[in-house]
Amino acid sequence: AKREGKNTYYFYQPSLSESATRRYTLETDLKSAIQNGQMSLYYQPKVCAKNSVIMSAEALLRWHHPSLGFISPCEFIPIAEQTGQIIAIGNWVIKEASMQALKWQQVAHFERIAVNVSAIQLAQDDFIEQTLATLNETGCPPSLIEIEQTESALMDKMQENIQVLSALKQAGFTLSLDDFGTAYSSLSQLSQLPIDVLKIDKSFVDNCATCERAHMVVKTIIQLANNLGMHTIAEGVETQAQLDVLNSEGCYMYQGYYFAKPLPQNEFEQVLESQSLV
Numbered sequence: 348a349k350r351e352g353k354n355t356y357y358f359y360q361p362s363l364s365e366s367a368t369r370r371y372t373l374e375t376d377l378k379s380a381i382q383n384g385q386m387s388l389y390y391q392p393k394v395c396a397k398n399s400v401i402m403s404a405e406a407l408l409r410w411h412h413p414s415l416g417f418i419s420p421c422e423f424i425p426i427a428e429q430t431g432q433i434i435a436i437g438n439w440v441i442k443e444a445s446m447q448a449l450k451w452q453q454v455a456h457f458e459r460i461a462v463n464v465s466a467i468q469l470a471q472d473d474f475i476e477q478t479l480a481t482l483n484e485t486g487c488p489p490s491l492i493e494i495e496q497t498e499s500a501l502m503d504k505m506q507e508n509i510q511v512l513s514a515l516k517q518a519g520f521t522l523s524l525d526d527f528g529t530a531y532s533s534l535s536q537l538s539q540l541p542i543d544v545l546k547i548d549k550s551f552v553d554n555c556a557t558c559e560r561a562h563m564v565v566k567t568i569i570q571l572a573n574n575l576g577m578h579t580i581a582e583g584v585e586t587q588a589q590l591d592v593l594n595s596e597g598c599y600m601y602q603g604y605y606f607a608k609p610l611p612q613n614e615f616e617q618v619l620e621s622q623s624l625v
């Protein structure tokens with residue numbers, strides 16, 4: 348608050364028109380962002396709990412705007428979803444990731460690349476057809492691609508989603524449930540989903556070494572996954588103390604700044620080739 352004379356305070360707040368202008372700019376510029384080469388994928392290692400070897404990577408989208416700088420996916424993905432641009436962007440992500448997966452599968456222990464797929468993409472009637480056509484162009488088999496779907500997005504149209512996921516699974520994709528534990532899927536719903544991996548949400552991982560209840564949630568998710576024949580990965584691992592707890596509960600894979608931040612393609616490639624994490 349800025350004090351202007353006696354008892355008069357002015358508070359700075361971005362005006363409605365300022366945020367509307369930014370939103371309009373982003374929406375407009377998003378249309379040509381791919382053609383203009385402003386989009387890129389960063390890759391964050393997912394490592395084996397036993398030996399820290401990189402088994403896969405999550406592809407995370409980055410938009411470098413010419414005048415506004417890096418825009419967080421948390422800001423532009425929702426815009427792309429509202430305008431339908433997520434379809435073209437999502438296809439581009441799959442194409443890019445599949446080209447990299449094809450290349451990196453040659454490195455020992457590296458299995459696949461995970462992409463984030465929006466609920467809007469999954470709801471398209473031709474999502475599977477389109478995705479398989481894209482992979483056909485690059486020559487990448489579905490077994491090199493993992494599809495991450497958030498728990499909350501899936502719960503929306505459960506019956507339809509079970510069918511799409513089953514077809515994807517049949518086609519050879521690996522499926523993982525992102526941000527697990529933050530939505531309220533019932534056990535019966537969860538058991539019907541053909542999911543391979545539960546991603547334990549960062550909020551539980553954050554607190555698992557300092558809060559006994561968060562620890563118990565993590566422990567329970569890992570047991571549940573094991574009982575349903577699914578693997579677990581903890582996201583957002585940042586400290587040794589968190590790692591100790593996760594190890595003691597038998598978590599299968601880790602992802603987080605403790606190991607590596609999301610890296611540009613060439614840097615990820617260097618790390619992958621040297622396998623010199625931690």
Ligand code: C2E
Binds near residue numbers: 462464585605
């Ligand atoms: P997400 O799928 O939950 O991705 C994990 C986010 O956590 C990423 O943020 C990642 O950089 C960050 N992260 C990873 N490890 C750590 C850690 O140890 N500490 C902290 N503090 N953060 C960590 P990012 O890259 O900003 O992405 C944010 C969200 O944007 C993603 O959340 C995902 O929902 C969405 N997103 C990113 N790329 C795509 C994409 O290609 N398509 C779609 N539909 N959504 C995407």
Ligand code: CA
Binds near residue numbers: 405463495525
């Ligand atoms: Ca994800």
Ligand code: CA
Binds near residue numbers: 526
């Ligand atoms: Ca996540």
Ligand code: CA
Binds near residue numbers: 526548549550582
């Ligand atoms: Ca999360």
